[in-house]
Amino acid sequence: MQRLLNKTALIIGGSSGIGSSTVERFLAEGAKVITTGSTPESVKRTQSELGDAVSVLEFNALALDACQQLAQTVSVRFGALDILVLNAGVSDWRPLEQWDQAGYDRVFDINVKAPFFLMQALLPHLKPSASVVVTGSNAAHSGFAGGSVYGASKAALALMARTWAAELLPRGIRVNIVSPGPTQTPLFNKLGIPAEHFEAAVQNVKAGIPLGRMGEPSEIAAAITFLASSESAFATGTDLVIDGGVTRLQAA
Numbered sequence: 524m525q526r527l528l529n530k531t532a533l534i535i536g537g538s539s540g541i542g543s544s545t546v547e548r549f550l551a552e553g554a555k556v557i558t559t560g561s562t563p564e565s566v567k568r569t570q571s572e573l574g575d576a577v578s579v580l581e582f583n584a585l586a587l588d589a590c591q592q593l594a595q596t597v598s599v600r601f602g603a604l605d606i607l608v609l610n611a612g613v614s615d616w617r618p619l620e621q622w623d624q625a626g627y628d629r630v631f632d633i634n635v636k637a638p639f640f641l642m643q644a645l646l647p648h649l650k651p652s653a654s655v656v657v658t659g660s661n662a663a664h665s666g667f668a669g670g671s672v673y674g675a676s677k678a679a680l681a682l683m684a685r686t687w688a689a690e691l692l693p694r695g696i697r698v699n700i701v702s703p704g705p706t707q708t709p710l711f712n713k714l715g716i717p718a719e720h721f722e723a724a725v726q727n728v729k730a731g732i733p734l735g736r737m738g739e740p741s742e743i744a745a746a747i748t749f750l751a752s753s754e755s756a757f758a759t760g761t762d763l764v765i766d767g768g769v770t771r772l773q774a775a
């Protein structure tokens with residue numbers, strides 16, 4: 524059974540990792556998929572990897588005008604949306620004393636401000652029964668050393684998403700959150716970990732996961748697909764934590 528047959532879905536940040544896996548999953552489930560990359564190079568690479576089955580548009584979360592532009596392009600070219608996945612994000616982990624304003628602003632601009640104004644811009648173009656899924660993080664659910672800014676950005680995003688869920692009840696639009704734990708994506712290569720410490724850092728992360736391994740992007744995509752589809756019709760404002768037990772279990 525194709526759970527997203529004939530649904531039009533926009534996945535923000537489908538050029539890599541969890542978003543890319545979600546694009547593949549949505550296609551397999553029968554959706555018509557539009558996605559984004561943040562630069563012309565990323566758009567070109569993603570379009571050539573995914574082929575004509577997907578439309579890849581440019582969206583840079585650091586240029587706030589891009590929210591209105593993307594909404595306009597999507598509505599003119601593809602019409603109203605059944606599914607919106609706000610997935611693009613960046614991660615940055617530092618101890619408190621190493622943060623500066625530019626680093627803080629970058630995380631909040633991409634992870635909080637852009638999804639907020641993008642949601643506002645796309646709202647007129649969501650169908651009455653649309654499903655919105657937001658990629659949060661398990662970092663919003665616990666106090667992980669080094670995660671103050673990243674975790675706070677995802678906590679802010681999750682709270683906004685729950686608020687949208689309440690505001691959009693009269694329109695029949697559901698909004699839910701998926702909060703992944705450590706997942707094997709290119710995000711880890713963007714954290715600035717020196718090559719000689721990379722493997723030790725990965726082992727350290729794995730050691731803190733009760734299931735003993737990192738998640739696969741496809742496992743997060745499966746959760747996003749569930750929340751995007753009508754199988755989750757009774758869920759709105761919920762936050763599905765998929766993190767190998769990190770935030771809920773204490774291993775023996």
Ligand SMILES: NC(=O)c1ccc[n+]([C@@H]2O[C@H](COP(=O)([O-])OP(=O)(O)OC[C@H]3O[C@@H](n4cnc5c(N)ncnc54)[C@H](OP(=O)(O)O)[C@@H]3O)[C@@H](O)[C@H]2O)c1
Binds near residue numbers: 562614704706
């Ligand atoms: N991997 C994990 O362990 C993990 C855990 C918890 C939550 N998450 C969350 O899951 C989501 C996806 O992460 P991922 O692991 O798949 O990371 P990823 O492989 O680095 O992919 C990040 C995505 O976000 C897009 N993006 C980054 N900066 C952007 C910007 N300025 N404007 C527009 N798009 C931008 C990227 O587009 P380009 O490639 O075109 O730049 C890419 O599509 C993020 O929200 C992340 O915070 C990940």
